[in-house]
Amino acid sequence: MKTGINRQFRLASRPIGDIKESDFEYREEPISQPADGELLVRTIYLSLDPTNRIWMSDIPQYMPPVEIGEVMRGIVTGVVEESQNPDFQRGDLVSGLLGWQDYTIVAENNIPSLSRLPNPLPYPLTAFLGPLGGTGLTAYFGLLEIGQPKAGETVVVSAAAGAVGSMVGQIAKIKGCRAVGITGSDEKCRWLTQELGFDAAINYGTADLEGAIAQACPDGIDVYFDNVGGSILDAVLTKINLNARIPLCGFISNYNTTEPVPGPYNFAQILMKRALVQGFIILDYFPRWSEGIQEMGQWLEQGKIKYALEMVEGLENAPSAVLKLFNGNKKGKLVIKVSEEPS
Amino acid sequence: MKTGINRQFRLASRPIGDIKESDFEYREEPISQPADGELLVRTIYLSLDPTNRIWMSDIPQYMPPVEIGEVMRGIVTGVVEESQNPDFQRGDLVSGLLGWQDYTIVAENNIPSLSRLPNPLPYPLTAFLGPLGGTGLTAYFGLLEIGQPKAGETVVVSAAAGAVGSMVGQIAKIKGCRAVGITGSDEKCRWLTQELGFDAAINYGTADLEGAIAQACPDGIDVYFDNVGGSILDAVLTKINLNARIPLCGFISNYNTTEPVPGPYNFAQILMKRALVQGFIILDYFPRWSEGIQEMGQWLEQGKIKYALEMVEGLENAPSAVLKLFNGNKKGKLVIKVSEEPS
Numbered sequence: 001m002k003t004g005i006n007r008q009f010r011l012a013s014r015p016i017g018d019i020k021e022s023d024f025e026y027r028e029e030p031i032s033q034p035a036d037g038e039l040l041v042r043t044i045y046l047s048l049d050p051t052n053r054i055w056m057s058d059i060p061q062y063m064p065p066v067e068i069g070e071v072m073r074g075i076v077t078g079v080v081e082e083s084q085n086p087d088f089q090r091g092d093l094v095s096g097l098l099g100w101q102d103y104t105i106v107a108e109n110n111i112p113s114l115s116r117l118p119n120p121l122p123y124p125l126t127a128f129l130g131p132l133g134g135t136g137l138t139a140y141f142g143l144l145e146i147g148q149p150k151a152g153e154t155v156v157v158s159a160a161a162g163a164v165g166s167m168v169g170q171i172a173k174i175k176g177c178r179a180v181g182i183t184g185s186d187e188k189c190r191w192l193t194q195e196l197g198f199d200a201a202i203n204y205g206t207a208d209l210e211g212a213i214a215q216a217c218p219d220g221i222d223v224y225f226d227n228v229g230g231s232i233l234d235a236v237l238t239k240i241n242l243n244a245r246i247p248l249c250g251f252i253s254n255y256n257t258t259e260p261v262p263g264p265y266n267f268a269q270i271l272m273k274r275a276l277v278q279g280f281i282i283l284d285y286f287p288r289w290s291e292g293i294q295e296m297g298q299w300l301e302q303g304k305i306k307y308a309l310e311m312v313e314g315l316e317n318a319p320s321a322v323l324k325l326f327n328g329n330k331k332g333k334l335v336i337k338v339s340e341e342p343s
Numbered sequence: 344m345k346t347g348i349n350r351q352f353r354l355a356s357r358p359i360g361d362i363k364e365s366d367f368e369y370r371e372e373p374i375s376q377p378a379d380g381e382l383l384v385r386t387i388y389l390s391l392d393p394t395n396r397i398w399m400s401d402i403p404q405y406m407p408p409v410e411i412g413e414v415m416r417g418i419v420t421g422v423v424e425e426s427q428n429p430d431f432q433r434g435d436l437v438s439g440l441l442g443w444q445d446y447t448i449v450a451e452n453n454i455p456s457l458s459r460l461p462n463p464l465p466y467p468l469t470a471f472l473g474p475l476g477g478t479g480l481t482a483y484f485g486l487l488e489i490g491q492p493k494a495g496e497t498v499v500v501s502a503a504a505g506a507v508g509s510m511v512g513q514i515a516k517i518k519g520c521r522a523v524g525i526t527g528s529d530e531k532c533r534w535l536t537q538e539l540g541f542d543a544a545i546n547y548g549t550a551d552l553e554g555a556i557a558q559a560c561p562d563g564i565d566v567y568f569d570n571v572g573g574s575i576l577d578a579v580l581t582k583i584n585l586n587a588r589i590p591l592c593g594f595i596s597n598y599n600t601t602e603p604v605p606g607p608y609n610f611a612q613i614l615m616k617r618a619l620v621q622g623f624i625i626l627d628y629f630p631r632w633s634e635g636i637q638e639m640g641q642w643l644e645q646g647k648i649k650y651a652l653e654m655v656e657g658l659e660n661a662p663s664a665v666l667k668l669f670n671g672n673k674k675g676k677l678v679i680k681v682s683e684e685p686s
Contacts, residue, residue: 054615060581061615229610238403248614263606267572271591271622272397272404279614 002040002081006031007315008101011066015056018256018326021319023056024072024100033082037108040082041094043101045129046315046336047075048322049163050227053255062281071099074318075134077117077125078104079342085111091342093117095128100318102338115289123297125341130307130333131167131300134282137292138249139167139225141285144175146247146278147223151176154217156236159227160201161188163333164249167296168225169198170305177223180216182232184328191331196306209235228252230261237266244275256326308332345383345424349374350658351444354409358399361599361669364662366399367415367443376425380451383425384437386444388472389658389679390418391665392506393570396598405624414442417661418477420460420468421447422685428454434685436460438471443661445681458632466640468684473650473676474510474643477625480635481592482510482568484628487518489590489621490566494519497560499579502570503544504531506676507592510639511568512541513648520566523559525575527671534674539649552578563587571595573604580609587618599669651675 005028012025034040055066055073066073076098080088085108088094096114098104106114117128130136142164149155155172159165160181169179169192181192181201189201200216202209213221213235220241226233230253240246254261270277285292299305310330312321315338324330348371355368377383398409398416409416419441423431428451431437439457441447449457460471473479485507492498498515502508503524512522512535524535524544532544543559545552556564556578563584569576573596583589597604613620628635642648653673655664658681667673 059615060612062617242405251611251614254611260608261611262608263610265603265605267606267610268594268597268604269403270620271572271594272402274405274622274624274627276622277613277620279617279619281617284617 001033002031002103004031005029006101006103008099009072009315009318011056011068011070011072013068014058015053015256017258019053019056019322024319026316031103032105034084034105036084037111038084039080039088039106039111039114041076041078041098041104041106042081043076043078043098043104043315043338044125044341045077046100046318046338047077047129047133047135048318048325048334048336049075049135050250050252050255050325052322053326057255062283071101073097074100076104077129077133087111088116093119093121093125093342095133100315102315113286123300126309126335127297127300127307129335130163130309131296131305132293133333135163135333136167136296136307137285137289138282139164139171140292140296141282141288142247142249142280143168143171143223143225145285146276146280147225147245149175149177149223153222154178154180154219155223155225156180156182156213156217156221157225157227158182158204158232158236159250159252160192160198161331162227165225165227166192166196166307166332167305170196171299172223173197174299174304178217178219180213182213188331191308204232210238213239223247225249229254229264234264234266237264237269240269240273240275242273244273246275246277248277248279252326310334311337313337344376345374345446347374348372349444349446351442352415352658352661354399354411354413354415356411357401358396358599360601362396362399362665367662369659374446375448377427377448379427380454381427382423382431382449382454382457384419384421384441384447384449385424386419386421386441386447386658386681387468387684388420389443389661389681390420390472390476390478391661391668391677391679392418392478393593393595393598393668395665396669400598405626414444416440417443419447420471420476430454431459436462436464436468436685438476443658445658466643469652469678470643470650472678473506473652474639474648475636476676478506478676479510479639479650480628480632481625482507482514483635483639484625484631485590485592485623486511486514486566486568488628489619489623490568490588492518492520492566496565497521497523497562498566498568499523499525499556499560499564500568500570501525501547501575501579502593502595503535503541504674505570508568508570509535509539509650509675510648513539514642515566516540516542517642517647521560521562523556525556531674547575553581556582566590568592572597572607577607577609580607580612583612583616583618585616587616589618589620591620591622595669653677654680656680
């Protein structure tokens with residue numbers, strides 16, 4: 001029986017505008033014991049994702065928000081420490097929507113939402129945080145299923161140096177497309193083109209964003225994988241081709257606003273160009289998860305996909321680290337290392 | 344050989360804001376003679392459609408705009424007066440993108456875009472202006488192909504008393520859906536519910552549009568067939584269900600504006616509800632035209648579809664009548680009767 005302290009962060013207040021560290025409350029509780037049918041999972045890695053911001057607000061969203069006083073929800077990769085469920089055993093590596101804490105009890109009715117990692121692991125565990133995790137598969141299914149990129153087409157992605165965006169561009173290249181990334185610094189632009197093989201990258205801070213997009217996309221835009229919305233979406237809409245596809249994955253530009261935000265001024269382009277815009281969420285593709293992992297895993301093995309992790313040590317740093325998602329100050333996947341991987 | 348005067352309206356200036364009659368220039372020319380491979384078509388009915396406004400502006404759009412000095416483009420139902428083309432003969436009834444004039448020469452390369460009406464006509468010729476014409480088929484393909492309505496779902500349509508909208512609601516009823524129309528007067532609301540069988544109708548001038556929509560759609564909105572964009576789209580977005588489909592057919596609210604118009608403030612709902620928004624134009628479905636005519640024709644025969652025509656006599660009235668498209672002052676399909684049907 002596991003005993004000791006379970007450190008946790010609970011939602012203390014709904015953020016107004018940017019997240020503040022004081023929106024989380026730190027608590028220490030004794031580690032709970034799993035009841036019949038339940039699991040006790042130790043958090044190894046806590047994934048920090050823009051969607052965390054959505055869960056913190058009481059706005060219409062794709063699942064219930066986190067309630068005030070609840071342990072903050074997070075995507076966790078962990079290890080089963082104790083199992084009272086016949087389908088799992090101690091030592092199993094799992095991933096799922098758990099909490100910002102050292103240990104989570106997984107109730108029996110939540111077990112179907114847990115995904116078990118392969119044993120033995122065919123790739124480093126960290127690969128399951130990036131390309132083979134929720135963000136990699138978001139890129140995979142969103143781009144391929146909604147974006148339907150064809151060889152020779154131009155794929156543009158925003159938040160391109162992020163966990164999802166960096167995968168989108170690389171998958172677009174694998175599919176024979178021109179990949180163009182929009183990101184927040186010249187240094188990240190260089191990373192995209194020199195390390196990840198994007199054909200072009202645009203710093204959205206440039207004075208003439210529309211002009212820069214036009215230059216980077218001489219044949220127009222066939223697929224725009226949108227992570228941010230706002231003025232970047234607007235600029236992209238001016239250059240979309242007939243029958244363009246726009247998977248809507250995120251709306252970072254909007255998450256921290258306190259005032260109503262107008263939609264794209266060029267919304268009419270969706271009509272004029274007979275474009276498709278479709279919101280999606282990776283949970284919709286949960287039944288096809290293993291299919292995505294298999295193909296992404298092959299690409300990883302073949303060196304066609306690279307990934308970057310920004311690893312922050314220590315659960316205690318989660319409330320400050322989460323701000324990096326919104327200030328543009330990171331590359332690739334942001335992860336908190338909470339405890340050691342099993343040896 | 345047909346001789347005489349061909350009255351015509353040419354585009355004199357691009358409208359700023361609302362169309363003015365002075366944006367058209369009246370001219371009289373001698374009737375031209377068709378060269379080898381060409382047809383001379385006499386206009387019987389000239390269809391007036393919101394998309395006319397798009398063609399008058401030099402904005403990004405789905406086909407080239409009408410040039411200043413060119414004969415104004417229009418959807419015409421007419422009769423072949425003279426044929427120098429082996430595929431057509433004098434007396435054939437045709438429909439296509441011709442002009443605001445008594446007679447149009449159809450060049451050989453435009454003949455494939457002409458659609459020949461059945462001979463003998465199974466329905467009154469006027470049916471081919473409404474349910475069996477471009478607007479009826481716009482409703483048919485846009486609702487069924489993009490909207491994918493399922494029995495028991497709620498379908499909302501804007502500009503519901505218009506040529507397209509009035510068909511959308513009736514097709515939704517045929518498919519077992521709840522049909523809710525949004526229109527501009529209480530009288531048109533009554534027409535929709537009492538004559539056309541809509542389940543509910545909303546006057547968009549009401550003080551609390553969101554509240555009225557919520558009341559008319561107790562189970563939320565599964566399909567929103569959008570003809571207008573703007574604040575009505577915004578209000579609808581607050582009530583869409585998960586995986587809602589939004590065929591974008593028109594953007595009337597935007598056509599006559601002179602300032603940039605913000606997109607929907609509730610754009611993020613597309614992401615949160617994993618909705619699909621898709622622009623389309625009936626021309627994309629041209630190869631399936633006859634399939635639509637056949638099914639719509641059956642419904643017409645079975646009395647499941649009713650239609651209204653607002654018929655204005657005389658080509659000379661086209662420039663003033665076209666304003667009715669935007670001031671909400673009509674029901675059903677707006678048509679100019681230019682000459683008599685063949686007896």
